[in-house]
Amino acid sequence: MTEARVPAVDKRRAILEAAIRVFARQGYHATRVSDIADEAGVAYGLVYHYFRSKEAVMTELFTERWSLLLAASDALYERDIPAREKLDGIAGFIIDSYKHDPELMKVIIIEVTRAANSFGATHLPEIRRAYDVVAKIVADGQREGLYRAEVDPDFVAMWFYGAIEQLLSGWVFGLMPATDEEFDRARVMVVETLCLGLERRGPG
Amino acid sequence: MTEARVPAVDKRRAILEAAIRVFARQGYHATRVSDIADEAGVAYGLVYHYFRSKEAVMTELFTERWSLLLAASDALYERDIPAREKLDGIAGFIIDSYKHDPELMKVIIIEVTRAANSFGATHLPEIRRAYDVVAKIVADGQREGLYRAEVDPDFVAMWFYGAIEQLLSGWVFGLMPATDEEFDRARVMVVETLCLGLERRGPG
Amino acid sequence: MTEARVPAVDKRRAILEAAIRVFARQGYHATRVSDIADEAGVAYGLVYHYFRSKEAVMTELFTERWSLLLAASDALYERDIPAREKLDGIAGFIIDSYKHDPELMKVIIIEVTRAANSFGATHLPEIRRAYDVVAKIVADGQREGLYRAEVDPDFVAMWFYGAIEQLLSGWVFGLMPATDEEFDRARVMVVETLCLGLERRGPG
Amino acid sequence: MTEARVPAVDKRRAILEAAIRVFARQGYHATRVSDIADEAGVAYGLVYHYFRSKEAVMTELFTERWSLLLAASDALYERDIPAREKLDGIAGFIIDSYKHDPELMKVIIIEVTRAANSFGATHLPEIRRAYDVVAKIVADGQREGLYRAEVDPDFVAMWFYGAIEQLLSGWVFGLMPATDEEFDRARVMVVETLCLGLERRGPG
DNA sequence: GATGAATGAGCGTTCATTCAT
DNA sequence: AATGAATGAACGCTCATTCAT
Numbered sequence: 137m138t139e140a141r142v143p144a145v146d147k148r149r150a151i152l153e154a155a156i157r158v159f160a161r162q163g164y165h166a167t168r169v170s171d172i173a174d175e176a177g178v179a180y181g182l183v184y185h186y187f188r189s190k191e192a193v194m195t196e197l198f199t200e201r202w203s204l205l206l207a208a209s210d211a212l213y214e215r216d217i218p219a220r221e222k223l224d225g226i227a228g229f230i231i232d233s234y235k236h237d238p239e240l241m242k243v244i245i246i247e248v249t250r251a252a253n254s255f256g257a258t259h260l261p262e263i264r265r266a267y268d269v270v271a272k273i274v275a276d277g278q279r280e281g282l283y284r285a286e287v288d289p290d291f292v293a294m295w296f297y298g299a300i301e302q303l304l305s306g307w308v309f310g311l312m313p314a315t316d317e318e319f320d321r322a323r324v325m326v327v328e329t330l331c332l333g334l335e336r337r338g339p340g
Numbered sequence: 341m342t343e344a345r346v347p348a349v350d351k352r353r354a355i356l357e358a359a360i361r362v363f364a365r366q367g368y369h370a371t372r373v374s375d376i377a378d379e380a381g382v383a384y385g386l387v388y389h390y391f392r393s394k395e396a397v398m399t400e401l402f403t404e405r406w407s408l409l410l411a412a413s414d415a416l417y418e419r420d421i422p423a424r425e426k427l428d429g430i431a432g433f434i435i436d437s438y439k440h441d442p443e444l445m446k447v448i449i450i451e452v453t454r455a456a457n458s459f460g461a462t463h464l465p466e467i468r469r470a471y472d473v474v475a476k477i478v479a480d481g482q483r484e485g486l487y488r489a490e491v492d493p494d495f496v497a498m499w500f501y502g503a504i505e506q507l508l509s510g511w512v513f514g515l516m517p518a519t520d521e522e523f524d525r526a527r528v529m530v531v532e533t534l535c536l537g538l539e540r541r542g543p544g
Numbered sequence: 545m546t547e548a549r550v551p552a553v554d555k556r557r558a559i560l561e562a563a564i565r566v567f568a569r570q571g572y573h574a575t576r577v578s579d580i581a582d583e584a585g586v587a588y589g590l591v592y593h594y595f596r597s598k599e600a601v602m603t604e605l606f607t608e609r610w611s612l613l614l615a616a617s618d619a620l621y622e623r624d625i626p627a628r629e630k631l632d633g634i635a636g637f638i639i640d641s642y643k644h645d646p647e648l649m650k651v652i653i654i655e656v657t658r659a660a661n662s663f664g665a666t667h668l669p670e671i672r673r674a675y676d677v678v679a680k681i682v683a684d685g686q687r688e689g690l691y692r693a694e695v696d697p698d699f700v701a702m703w704f705y706g707a708i709e710q711l712l713s714g715w716v717f718g719l720m721p722a723t724d725e726e727f728d729r730a731r732v733m734v735v736e737t738l739c740l741g742l743e744r745r746g747p748g
Numbered sequence: 749m750t751e752a753r754v755p756a757v758d759k760r761r762a763i764l765e766a767a768i769r770v771f772a773r774q775g776y777h778a779t780r781v782s783d784i785a786d787e788a789g790v791a792y793g794l795v796y797h798y799f800r801s802k803e804a805v806m807t808e809l810f811t812e813r814w815s816l817l818l819a820a821s822d823a824l825y826e827r828d829i830p831a832r833e834k835l836d837g838i839a840g841f842i843i844d845s846y847k848h849d850p851e852l853m854k855v856i857i858i859e860v861t862r863a864a865n866s867f868g869a870t871h872l873p874e875i876r877r878a879y880d881v882v883a884k885i886v887a888d889g890q891r892e893g894l895y896r897a898e899v900d901p902d903f904v905a906m907w908f909y910g911a912i913e914q915l916l917s918g919w920v921f922g923l924m925p926a927t928d929e930e931f932d933r934a935r936v937m938v939v940e941t942l943c944l945g946l947e948r949r950g951p952g
Numbered sequence: 953g954a955t956g957a958a959t960g961a962g963c964g965t966t967c968a969t970t971c972a973t
Numbered sequence: 974a975a976t977g978a979a980t981g982a983a984c985g986c987t988c989a990t991t992c993a994t
Binding site: 571572573574665668699700708711713714733737738740741 | 775776777778858859862863864865866868869872876879898899900902903904906907909910911912913914915917918920921923924933934937938940941942943944945946947949
Binding site: 781782802 | 987988989990991992
């Protein structure tokens with residue numbers, strides 16, 4: 137039968153997408169489960185039919201997206217390209233994710249990744265996995281004699297993510313201009329400056 | 341030198357210091373006012389005798405410390421020293437603050453500076469002021485022909501703080517080894533790498 | 545006649561009726577929300593499911609009843625009967641309300657109508673509307689030459705309600721015998737005495 | 749040295765007078781003990797030095813004034829003057845009290861006399877004593893054949909006070925114009941109308 | 953007498969979660 | 974699947990009263 141108008145008859149999906157909007161708008165703590173249901177246009181109880189808890193909604197949102205980043209990072213790492221391009225690929229993936237769905241990325245960065253006291257703690261393993269790829273890229277670069285040996289790769293990884301997340305925060309909260317050109321400039325700047333900072337100098 | 345510690349007769353001070361410990365241990369949201377009172381060894385109501393609200397306690401903690409950072413940044417900025425030393429001074433101030441009172445810095449970084457949805461929003465002006473000093477240092481460096489002109493100073497400032505706060509987070513949550521030597525290494529690495537990344541290369 | 549009582553399946557109604565009993569027994573300020581819930585035999589939170597606040601419960605109680613008085617007053621005013629009968633109708637309506645549901649009327653008189661500092665202030669407009677009808681009746685009586693012209697109608701209205709509410713108070717607090725005969729006697733006495741006091745005397 | 753400027757060096761008195769102002773302004777429930785102390789310009793604890801409790805302050809305010817009314821009523825009752833003049837004397841005393849110190853009378857009427865659930869209950873005996881004098885006057889009037897026999901004297905007393913207090917309320921809350929002429933008119937109207945309503949008619 | 957710090961019981965409200973239908 | 978009524982623990986805040994000085 138026809139009724140083809142609404143493709144998203146999938147209420148579970150509707151709830152997830154409503155959650156993105158509401159979490160982005162009000163923050164996780166400030167949103168009540170009823171807000172999600174209202175935004176999704178479904179009954180209160182249905183949220184609990186599909187999800188164990190409010191936290192489970194957030195977790196699914198995070199995991200779904202973060203696993204893409206992990207997969208992309210892993211794929212990049214495996215490719216036979218210069219370290220710089222790998223880092224650029226990761227930065228690009230994150231920034232493109234933001235361009236593509238800023239609300240979701242806002243939620244992930246603000247409520248999970250940088251919320252070390254709440255979801256950050258819960259999802260620490262997955263978060264570290266992303267850091268580790270960066271660290272491995274840097275370590276490889278050092279092994280190749282490309283990067284200075286005295287910088288700790290783990291340390292660089294923290295730095296890399298700290299910087300990028302801070303930029304996203306800046307865009308999210310209007311501290312920095314958020315246009316597509318800015319996003320691309322930022323990507324170049326981060327990678328360029330970081331790599332220049334890491335590279336070994338001169339023949340000496 | 342002896343640093344004459346006030347014998348905690350001052351209950352207001354005792355409350356503030358108890359709050360640092362409890363906020364650091366449990367996070368702001370998870371600490372009840374009674375936790376603070378208990379930790380301070382005072383009656384529940386006394387917290388409200390000295391502070392308008394739980395939030396006011398947090399605010400005082402943040403403001404007290406952050407104003408020191410602001411003052412130090414301003415002083416550094418005024419001094420007639422190379423840009424690199426200024427940045428090093430700021431990084432050093434933050435890291436020393438952490439060495440000196442890790443719990444307080446944990447609270448400030450985790451609950452305010454990186455909590456863009458709650459206290460971060462409230463204290464945005466003061467937070468930005470700290471960023472601005474870094475941006476000005478970078479801009480000066482550019483004007484002097486020291487730093488590459490194509491990097492946006494505001495952008496570098498975000499980066500700088502994003503990176504340092506991420507490092508603090510790493511220490512706080514045990515993602516990175518947290519010893520005094522590590523702190524000092526980190527300081528050197530951050531500033532060294534950032535400056536190298538920013539510097540213009542010679543004609544050669 | 546049967547007066548088909550709703551079998552208190554309606555929990556919202558149960559809460560309202562419990563509130564009447566508890567407010568009447570303890571007074572508004574002295575009743576905790578949990579008292580209402582307990583009296584109604586429902587969970588604490590259900591009160592807040594149906595009402596925004598404790599005050600909202602009181603407001604609904606008052607408004608529901610007072611609007612009946614207003615409607616009755618208006619209807620009486622419109623009818624083509626002597627002023628005295630109109631006043632008698634109003635007095636009768638109030639007193640019958642008390643006979644019918646003394647607890648509710650106690651709450652309304654004690655906690656709202658005579659509580660000028662709390663609910664009285666909030667509901668002043670509705671309260672005044674009731675006074676105004678009496679004033680209009682008196683003014684009409686004066687225009688017809690029935691009542692002495694030198695008495696201010698607004699003034700009489702205040703008096704009328706002040707007196708009647710005082711009588712209700714007296715019954716409520718056991719200062720006066722409260723039997724059905726007393727109620728009817730009181731009604732007669734108030735209206736009789738007031739009207740005699742207002743009437744113009746013959747030339748004789 | 750002289751310091752004769754402030755006659756009210758009596759801090760106890762200052763507290764009482766401050767309480768009148770604050771109770772009148774905010775109502776008893778809404779005033780905190782600290783409000784009284786602040787208004788009086790004395791230390792918090794001093795209120796408790798002179799008074800057992802917040803309630804005790806209110807009680808003293810009420811008792812002090814109400815005993816004057818009682819004394820005046822008794823005196824009036826004893827005098828060899830017509831009933832009407834006695835009633836007029838009582839109404840006059842109350843209204844003059846209001847003219848003389850509206851804030852105090854506001855507090856007494858609003859917070860005690862008409863607050864049957866709180867102070868009204870506590871001071872019921874004294875309040876009734878005032879009513880009783882009126883009742884006795886009416887009863888005497890009936891015995892003299894002046895007043896209709898079918899009205900219950902207690903009932904008239906309730907009415908009398910209910911009406912007068914309602915008028916005071918009206919003035920206090922701006923429902924009626926409150927000028928000195930109005931006060932005097934009101935006094936005349938109340939007594940005139942009440943007595944006309946009570947008087948026996950007819951040739952006899 | 954005078955001060956104001958210290959105490960702690962009390963209460964309104966919120967909201968995640970469960971459950972009956 | 975879908976609904977929304979029902980539950981109750983939890984917590985921030987107020988403020989009368991006490992107490993040490």
